[in-house]
Amino acid sequence: MTDTPGSARRANEALAERLGVRALSLRVEQTTALTPSCRRIRLSGEELSELDPLPGQDVMVSLDGEAERTRRRRYTIRHLDRGARLLELDIALHGDGPGMRWALGAHLGERVEAIGPRGKITLDPESRWHLFVGDDSFAPAALAMAEAVARDQTVIVVLEIDAAGHEQPHEITAQLLGAHWVPRDGTAPGDPEALWAALATVELPAGPGHAYVGGEHAVVARLREALLERGMEPDAVSSKSYWRLGRQNAANGEPDRG
Ligand SMILES: Cc1cc2nc3c(=O)[nH]c(=O)nc-3n(C[C@H](O)[C@H](O)[C@H](O)COP(=O)(O)OP(=O)(O)OC[C@H]3O[C@@H](n4cnc5c(N)ncnc54)[C@H](O)[C@@H]3O)c2cc1C
Numbered sequence: 001m002t003d004t005p006g007s008a009r010r011a012n013e014a015l016a017e018r019l020g021v022r023a024l025s026l027r028v029e030q031t032t033a034l035t036p037s038c039r040r041i042r043l044s045g046e047e048l049s050e051l052d053p054l055p056g057q058d059v060m061v062s063l064d065g066e067a068e069r070t071r072r073r074r075y076t077i078r079h080l081d082r083g084a085r086l087l088e089l090d091i092a093l094h095g096d097g098p099g100m101r102w103a104l105g106a107h108l109g110e111r112v113e114a115i116g117p118r119g120k121i122t123l124d125p126e127s128r129w130h131l132f133v134g135d136d137s138f139a140p141a142a143l144a145m146a147e148a149v150a151r152d153q154t155v156i157v158v159l160e161i162d163a164a165g166h167e168q169p170h171e172i173t174a175q176l177l178g179a180h181w182v183p184r185d186g187t188a189p190g191d192p193e194a195l196w197a198a199l200a201t202v203e204l205p206a207g208p209g210h211a212y213v214g215g216e217h218a219v220v221a222r223l224r225e226a227l228l229e230r231g232m233e234p235d236a237v238s239s240k241s242y243w244r245l246g247r248q249n250a251a252n253g254e255p256d257r258g
Contacts, residue, residue, distance in 0.1 A: 008062040008113040011070055016115040022047050024059065026087075026112040034090055035166040038136065039103045040078070041089045043112060048085040051116065053077050055123055055148035056141045056212070059089070059116035060253055063098045073099035074118060074242075074253040076140040090168070092136040094189050097248055121238045124210035129154035129177075131211040133199055133223055135189060136161055137242045138214030139168055145212060149174035154205055160184060160195050160215070178202060190245035192222040199226055213239040217255050 009025060016023040026045040034040040058076045075089040091103035106112075123130065123145055130149050132142035139159050146155045151173050158180040161167060167181045182198045184191075195215075211232060213223045224239045244255040 008070060012062060012113050012115050019115065019118070021115050021117060022051060024048065024051070024114040024116060026114055028106050028108055028110040028112060029086065030108070031106050035161070035168060037093050037162040037166050038139070038168065039091050039093055039106075041091065041103065041106050042086055043089070043114075044084075044086050046085060048080065048087055049082050051080060051082065051087070053080060053117035054119075056121055056145040057117035057119040058141070059087070059114040060118050061089075061099075061102070062113040063102050069251055071098055071251045072253040073097075073102070073249065075099075076119075076144060077117065078140040078144055090140040092139070094136075095243070099249075119240075121212060121214075121240055123148060124236075124238075126208055127153070127210040127236075128207045129156070129205040129209035130174075131156045131158070131202070131204070131209065131227075133158040133195065133211065133213050134160070134242075135195065135215030135219060136166075137216075141214055142212065143168060143170045143172075146170065146172045146174070151175075154209075156180075156202055156205075158182065158195065158198050158202060160189075177205065190216040190219060192216075192219040195219060196222055196226055199223060204230060204232070209236065211237045213237060214242055217241040217244040 012023040024047045026043040029044045030042040032040045058074045060072045060074050063071045078090045079088040149155050153174050154177050155174045156178045160182045163183050180198050182194050211227050220239050227237050241255045247256040
């Protein structure tokens with residue numbers, strides 16, 4: 001990140017107006033190792049007092065200084081404290097792109113320009129059970145949504161992590177039918193097999209339910225297919241690619257579709 005973010009701020013104000021969201025001028029307050037493979041970045045900013053995201057929505061962070069054109073990366077809002085004007089992002093430490101370099105180098109007082117809230121996937125109000133499945137880049141969205149599920153509803157979580165011991169803390173108050181943390185144990189990220197096998201062991205509850213799938217592009221496609229094969233209706237499975245194996249995300253933060 002640059003320490004003179006005036007141009008990023010102006011570009012973000014124009015983009016935010018076009019998208020109908022807010023431009024956010026933020027400051028790094030704290031960075032912590034949530035697990036050995038996940039860095040939590042706490043940001044402050046005046047505009048956060050008026051941010052009203054739905055569970056699972058994200059902010060788009062500008063990472064200028066990396067290229068002539070502003071490069072953006074999207075990170076899910078893990079926690080927001082409007083009163084204290086603080087938000088937290090949890091970033092999976094993998095790959096070698098600008099997002100990961102920013103997460104590793106973020107330091108106290110650093111200025112961060114962002115826009116938000118972004119994202120179309122949030123909890124389905126018609127469902128009684130909610131299944132969250134994906135890799136560690138999806139963990140913040142999965143846990144933020146799962147924590148927002150009402151107490152009398154059911155949650156199942158299937159999340160891939162680097163290794164045992166990297167499980168993430170959560171405050172799910174709904175009935176937790178299963179929290180499956182699936183260790184890669186040396187297998188490279190982006191391989192669908194372990195998640196696919198873990199998902200196959202999960203019994204889908206009766207009644208109206210919804211699955212939310214996120215992570216690597218091909219992994220997401222494979223998991224979605226598995227859920228449809230098990231009889232879920234296409235509109236009961238919300239899936240989103242977050243990154244693509246061997247390719248940089250585009251400047252707008254979306255996985256390369258090429
Ligand atoms: C809507 C949305 C919400 C997201 N929320 C989060 C979030 O809350 N937390 C989070 O960590 N990420 C999240 N992501 C993913 C995030 O935006 C970046 O894709 C990720 O941080 C990698 O960016 P990068 O610039 O480091 O890598 P890039 O420049 O995109 O890629 C560089 C290389 O790293 C590899 N790579 C990228 N990501 C991974 C990975 N997870 N594991 C292994 N290799 C990888 C790529 O295949 C490529 O070879 C989200 C993405 C979207 C679209």
